[in-house]
Amino acid sequence: MEPNNEKKEYTNGEITVVWEARKCIHSGNCVRNNPDVFQPKEKPWIKIDGSTSEKIMDTVNKCPSGALTFYRNK
Template sequence: MDDAETDPWPPGERVKNYAAPGVTVRYDARRCAHAAECVNRLPKVFDTGRRPWIDPSQATPAEIAATIRHCPSGALHFSLPDGPEEHGPVPATVTALPDGPLFVRGEFEIDGHREVRALLCRCGNSGNKPFCDGSHLRTGWTSESP
């Protein structure tokens, strides 16, 4: 497993890649909303009590891909050397979560980068715009706020 590789997206941030035969998992900590879909669905791969916390050698590439597709924030992505590439529905859908961010799922671009899932800030307070960083919870922002 190689967690030393980094990807320059977003600029200036460390994005870690965890590789195992047949799959690479990409994790961007700044995008993580801590929804725990990964931990709850596949704890043998995603274990926050272990370092490194992602070990893709513990499951099949298909199991990992199926789990990552449930990550709402887009903090997790996968790549398979023989494909298929991760895709989202077309057209993309946007759902305003009650008292929370916009959940976008589908094929879209942000700042020239291809995306398939994202939680976008709706309160205006995120320190990681356009992505949600949970500021709405700290500030008490609600869907009814001005």
């Protein structure tokens, strides 16, 4: 898979965050809104256990490009 087509999922058991590299415009909204979870200098860069599911969902909903989405796990 080419790096720009990279798609990764991160779960805390309650929700799963999906990141699609090709859509990311690097606005920084995720990092500014929830730096305990979104840490672009780290690997993996999403530390899903760093915050509540509600705060993560709120942050993901602010992603202007749609690179970050989430779904609730059953």
